[in-house]
Amino acid sequence: MGSYIPSTPEQRREMLNFLGLSDTDALFDEIPAAVRVNALDLPKGQSELGVRRQMEAMAAKNRVFPTIFRGAGAYRHYIPSIVKSVTSKETFITTYTPYQAEMSQGVLQSIFEYQTMICELTGMDVSNASTYDGASAAAEAVAMCRERKRRVAYISATTQPDVIDTVRTYCWAAGEELVIVPEKDGRTDTEALSTLLNDEAACVYVQQPNYYGLVEDCEAIGQMAHEAGAKFIMGINPIAAAVLKSPGECGADIAVGEGQPLGLSLSFGGPYLGFMTATKAMMRKLPGRIVGETTDKEGNRAYVLTLQAREQHIRREKASSNLCSNQALCALAAGVYMAAMGPEGMKQVATQCMSKARYLAAGLEGIGLHRAHTGEFFHEFVTLCDHPQPLLDALEQAGILGGLPVEGGILWCVTEMNTKDEMDRVIEICREAMAV
Amino acid sequence: MKLIFEKSVPGRRLSLLPDCDVPVCKLPESLRRTTPIGLPEMSENELSRHYSALERRSFGVNNGFYPLGSCTMKYNPRINDEMSALPGFADIHPLQPVHTVQGALEALALAEQLLCEITGMDHMTFQPAAGAHGELTGILLIKRYHAERGDTERTEIIVPDSAHGTNPATVSMTGMTAVSIESGPDGRVDLDKLKAVVGPKTAGLMLTNPNTLGLFEKDILEITDIIHKAGGLVYYDGANLNAIMGIARPGDMGFDCVHLNLHKTFSTPHGGGGPGSGPVGCKDFLAPYLPRPVVEKEGEGYTLDYERPLSIGRIKTFYGNFAIVLRALTYVLTLGREGIKEASTQAVLNANYMRKKLSECYDIAYDYTCMHEFVMTLSGLKKEKGITAADIAKALIDRGIHPPTMYFPLIVPEALMIEPVETESKETMDEAIEALLDIYKVACADPESLHAAPLTTPVGRVDETAAARHPKLRYEG
Numbered sequence: 087m088g089s090y091i092p093s094t095p096e097q098r099r100e101m102l103n104f105l106g107l108s109d110t111d112a113l114f115d116e117i118p119a120a121v122r123v124n125a126l127d128l129p130k131g132q133s134e135l136g137v138r139r140q141m142e143a144m145a146a147k148n149r150v151f152p153t154i155f156r157g158a159g160a161y162r163h164y165i166p167s168i169v170k171s172v173t174s175k176e177t178f179i180t181t182y183t184p185y186q187a188e189m190s191q192g193v194l195q196s197i198f199e200y201q202t203m204i205c206e207l208t209g210m211d212v213s214n215a216s217t218y219d220g221a222s223a224a225a226e227a228v229a230m231c232r233e234r235k236r237r238v239a240y241i242s243a244t245t246q247p248d249v250i251d252t253v254r255t256y257c258w259a260a261g262e263e264l265v266i267v268p269e270k271d272g273r274t275d276t277e278a279l280s281t282l283l284n285d286e287a288a289c290v291y292v293q294q295p296n297y298y299g300l301v302e303d304c305e306a307i308g309q310m311a312h313e314a315g316a317k318f319i320m321g322i323n324p325i326a327a328a329v330l331k332s333p334g335e336c337g338a339d340i341a342v343g344e345g346q347p348l349g350l351s352l353s354f355g356g357p358y359l360g361f362m363t364a365t366k367a368m369m370r371k372l373p374g375r376i377v378g379e380t381t382d383k384e385g386n387r388a389y390v391l392t393l394q395a396r397e398q399h400i401r402r403e404k405a406s407s408n409l410c411s412n413q414a415l416c417a418l419a420a421g422v423y424m425a426a427m428g429p430e431g432m433k434q435v436a437t438q439c440m441s442k443a444r445y446l447a448a449g450l451e452g453i454g455l456h457r458a459h460t461g462e463f464f465h466e467f468v469t470l471c472d473h474p475q476p477l478l479d480a481l482e483q484a485g486i487l488g489g490l491p492v493e494g495g496i497l498w499c500v501t502e503m504n505t506k507d508e509m510d511r512v513i514e515i516c517r518e519a520m521a522v
Numbered sequence: 523m524k525l526i527f528e529k530s531v532p533g534r535r536l537s538l539l540p541d542c543d544v545p546v547c548k549l550p551e552s553l554r555r556t557t558p559i560g561l562p563e564m565s566e567n568e569l570s571r572h573y574s575a576l577e578r579r580s581f582g583v584n585n586g587f588y589p590l591g592s593c594t595m596k597y598n599p600r601i602n603d604e605m606s607a608l609p610g611f612a613d614i615h616p617l618q619p620v621h622t623v624q625g626a627l628e629a630l631a632l633a634e635q636l637l638c639e640i641t642g643m644d645h646m647t648f649q650p651a652a653g654a655h656g657e658l659t660g661i662l663l664i665k666r667y668h669a670e671r672g673d674t675e676r677t678e679i680i681v682p683d684s685a686h687g688t689n690p691a692t693v694s695m696t697g698m699t700a701v702s703i704e705s706g707p708d709g710r711v712d713l714d715k716l717k718a719v720v721g722p723k724t725a726g727l728m729l730t731n732p733n734t735l736g737l738f739e740k741d742i743l744e745i746t747d748i749i750h751k752a753g754g755l756v757y758y759d760g761a762n763l764n765a766i767m768g769i770a771r772p773g774d775m776g777f778d779c780v781h782l783n784l785h786k787t788f789s790t791p792h793g794g795g796g797p798g799s800g801p802v803g804c805k806d807f808l809a810p811y812l813p814r815p816v817v818e819k820e821g822e823g824y825t826l827d828y829e830r831p832l833s834i835g836r837i838k839t840f841y842g843n844f845a846i847v848l849r850a851l852t853y854v855l856t857l858g859r860e861g862i863k864e865a866s867t868q869a870v871l872n873a874n875y876m877r878k879k880l881s882e883c884y885d886i887a888y889d890y891t892c893m894h895e896f897v898m899t900l901s902g903l904k905k906e907k908g909i910t911a912a913d914i915a916k917a918l919i920d921r922g923i924h925p926p927t928m929y930f931p932l933i934v935p936e937a938l939m940i941e942p943v944e945t946e947s948k949e950t951m952d953e954a955i956e957a958l959l960d961i962y963k964v965a966c967a968d969p970e971s972l973h974a975a976p977l978t979t980p981v982g983r984v985d986e987t988a989a990a991r992h993p994k995l996r997y998e999g
Contacts, residue, residue: 144629
């Protein structure tokens with residue numbers, strides 16, 4: 087059996103003798119006999135090599151696609167070598183939440199730098215140290231806007247379905263009404279929104295670019311929210327933020343999003359990274375960990391977890407969130423990614439995503455796979471297709487993970503990872519499959 | 523040390539991407555971002571040195587003893603990280619067709635089976651990303667259970683005053699009311715006080731067992747019975763499961779659902795605050811309410827079942843922190859039947875060894891045989907010498923030891939909570955005991971000197987009050 091216990095049988099005996107106990111069973115005398123178990127029905131333990139073989143066998147049953155044109159909330163981007171090299175450092179991996187500031191300045195500074203970078207990207211004033219993922223960040227953002235007399239949240243139907251589902255769960259939990267704002271031609275129906283908004287509106291949530299990859303008119307939606315006295319929340323793609331009008335520029339009160347595109351692998355859906363930012367006015371409503379700058383008693387610059395009066399370990403049942411961790415290692419990866427890319431690199435990735443998506447969209451258009459919507463998009467788009475499966479099967483056979491089948495069509499995603507050759511192959515394979 | 527922004531030089535950059543191989547497009551001006559993005563401009567060498575310097579100014583389990591009570595800072599086996607990073611796991615898209623991810627679904631199903639066996643539960647979801655997220659999920663299962671039965675008057679969740687702050691905060695997030703009960707004189711749930719608060723409004727009880735004082739709730743069968751008879755359900759906060767694996771199971775104690783902290787009990791790393799994983803297990807009758815989708819066996823293979831009409835819905839995208847679950851699975855497969863029990867046994871032995879050794883000088887709150895952790899109170903020393911729990915903690919830093927959890931649980935004044943875990947050697951514990959006993963002597967002889975600690979760290983004690991009063995949460999240039 088495998089074990090990570092350094093104590094030898096002799097040392098164990100020595101410790102038991104010191105405690106005046108005859109055997110280890112005596113340690114558990116207070117556990118009633120009725121709930122004691124004899125043996126668990128678990129497999130026998132194994133050596134490291136044995137376990138490795140078992141895990142590798144399971145991994146081998148998954149198919150890794152060398153070419154991916156699927157996004158819909160999880161995006162394959164290039165991860166610079168330096169990112170994994172930094173996040174593989176043992177101390178970053180094994181350290182705890184930096185409660186003991188004096189011996190955790192490195193982690194605290196890395197979070198402070200991450201907060202700054204996320205503020206820069208979103209154009210917002212303050213950021214927390216991150217949360218679980220984009221969906222829970224959206225749900226926490228909605229919770230930040232809840233007031234005694236404002237208990238209706240609005241979310242656009244063009245939002246990623248997982249995010250809507252998660253926000254719905256959190257709203258149901260808290261007894262807040264959630265209104266789904268209908269879509270029109272793939273975008274948020276602003277006319278419908280203006281009729282739906284009432285004086286109990288707490289917030290309006292819009293995803294930019296939206297689930298179909300389309301660019302929403304966020305400034306207009308934000309203005310409508312504000313006119314109704316509600317807060318405006320944007321859920322953004324952090325890569326797109328390098329070229330699209332930022333939440334700060336659109337007048338958002340809160341901006342959140344899925345940070346996975348910033349240097350995190352797909353990993354079958356997690357761990358990812360929820361980033362959360364807000365205006366200064368909403369700073370004290372931000373949930374989760376936040377790092378601030380201060381000084382030590384000699385006056386040296388130092389960093390520390392701050393604004394803890396918001397948090398559950400102090401406020402207990404009066405806290406508005408139970409969030410008490412962050413995705414520090416993922417935030418670290420995102421920080422290294424953004425620093426490695428720099429402002430120009432971020433723009434380069436975004437521009438390549440957008441340019442290549444347009445190339446594929448045009449190519450597919452050319453073989454009769456027409457776009458479902460008109461207007462500007464970022465790196466995702468929907469083509470109309472009544473029977474997507476034969477196309478996707480043909481692509482799969484060629485080692486290509488095609489777009490995601492959605493109602494009435496296929497949702498494609500193109501990133502800087504996709505080459506012109508790959509896209510030409512997709513177009514050719516689809517053409518052949520459609521001809522059958 | 524300089525911030526990364528202070529090291530930035532305009533024009534410096536890495537060469538990461540080839541030129542675009544298709545015509546370059548731009549967004550129309552009206553949609554374009556105009557504000558510059560103030561990210562650092564660095565070379566790779568400088569980046570590497572910057573983060574190496576930050577690593578040196580941090581402290582992990584790899585650097586030394588970490589007896590942080592309630593956090594179970596056990597050794598994080600490296601094989602776990604390596605297995606989770608296998609391309610067959612790390613490079614698969616969450617929305618691939620299920621026939622191309624059978625290994626991933628098998629891993630989730632196997633982890634569910636093994637962890638259900640350890641906890642005595644019937645089903646498990648891996649969607650929750652952390653313990654607090656698991657609490658939210660579990661309490662929502664209870665809320666949905668009562669709602670489905672039309673039992674809408676049940677709005678109270680009982681929480682002992684020794685509980686983690688997340689428990690009452692979770693209850694508030696679910697629109698219910700946390701009812702706090704005072705612990706009895708022995709540090710455990712007081713049955714009379716419990717009986718006095720249960721009633722037709724009781725939706726459930728959240729309980730950590732062993733509790734945060736490191737004591738096993740020996741009346742556990744009576745406790746769960748009282749709640750069940752009142753019509754409520756019982757939630758197991760799995761923060762302290764490391765004490766009882768292979769010895770006793772929450773499912774046999776009458777708990778209806780549990781959350782686990784894979785980053786505590788199941789050896790996955792803490793990562794400086796995450797990512798963790800907080801799976802929730804439940805008994806059969808709560809399974810219809812689990813978050814969707816659920817992994818199901820179908821013939822020879824596995825599938826994802828989204829058709830769950832009674833589900834509480836989602837609490838996260840996709841299927842949870844998959845790569846963390848893989849680490850925990852690797853760990854359970856390594857330890858196996860005997861190793862799992864041995865881990866808990868050794869954890870409890872180590873805690874009792876340290877408790878008895880330290881009781882020479884220090885006051886132990888509720889000084890009985892403990893489980894995997896125990897709590898010391900420094901209130902005597904504070905009264906006599908003006909030395910606080912924080913002073914002792916900071917002095918430990920200078921001796922290369924991460925301090926215990928401070929000022930928790932709240933019911934013990936000047937608390938220091940010590941959890942040595944099973945992966946620490948007797949020599950390491952003996953050194954820490956010696957350090958603590960020595961610090962005690964210094965506290966008695968020269969208390970003033972301890973207020974200055976720590977002296978060996980890059981910065982001295984930080985001004986938390988100033989940080990909160992004038993929040994500076996980002997670099998401003």
